[in-house]
Amino acid sequence: MFGQLYEPVYLFMERGGEVLYAILGLVFILWLLVLERVGYFLFVHRSYVKAAVAEWEARSERRSWAAHQIRQDLLSTLSYELSSNMSTIKMLIGLAPLFGLLGTVYGMIEVFDVMAFLGSGSPKAMASGISKATIPTMAGMVGAITGVFAQSLLDRYIKREKIRIEDQLTFDH
Template identity: 70%
Template sequence: MMFYDAYEQVYLFTERGGDVVLAILGLIFLLWLFVLERVTYFTFTHKNVVKAVVNEWEARKERTSWQAHQIRLDLVASVDMALETNTRTIKMIVGLCPLFGLLGTVTGMIEVFDVMAFIGNGSPRAMASGISKATIPTMAGMVGALTGLFAQSLIQRYTKRQKAHIEDKLTFDH
């Protein structure tokens, strides 16, 4: 019964906000799918990647030559690339959320102007549907962007710490 109530509330929300809200909800779903992918990687895979890179570096007998420095840079870069996977996609989706909200605002205002042209200026009830279709997508886009920005910031901080951590683990001395 609780699932049905939640579904009904989402349906009413999208009905009041128009088709753009569905696109925004799709963007938010994708955003959190990528965020959860990053969290899953950090939780289950990253430690093994670091362990393999450290073991590869420690297995080298010689660590002071130019070639060894280049190999170390390559190892650090491979960990960095693994850490940065999908972070640009997350940033892009965070940037798209408010733009889709703005698109909803514009389409809602067009509906308001259509009603005003058809009925006239004096009917607030007739304009209410267009106004809700102008404000709800804006709110949904901003909520999606704010939550995504928070998650992106946490991911970025964690990635920066982990990169410094791997650079510290790969020492040059024997």
């Protein structure tokens, strides 16, 4: 059963060329970081917010300039923790299509090598290079599109969570 699943993936990777392995690694790291963020939100973030709210609520006064600075420090720390790894995720999303473009150039070089060796009269001989030119482009774009979707969901959650945290750290009236 595993062989039936493995063979199409193996053929796809072979047809796409060496650059496809780099794209696979890049997308794997991208999704590892996305899952790290999801794990942080599910298992760690709530305890950080509870600790920050408890620290804020334990203050006897919350109106002075010092209290405002402490609140700002709590908000900044939580905001930093929320946004951790997001710039790396955005960078990897931007790199995925560029790696696909690299695969396109690599495959086209192979097409031109075949044309130089056999002439332009053998389309069958050029098909392998054309495949190596298009498959990495598609893989890079698919990786980037899935990453953009995940990144937009994470960004939306982070924005809502920042507002929710600010509402919890209220000033005395």
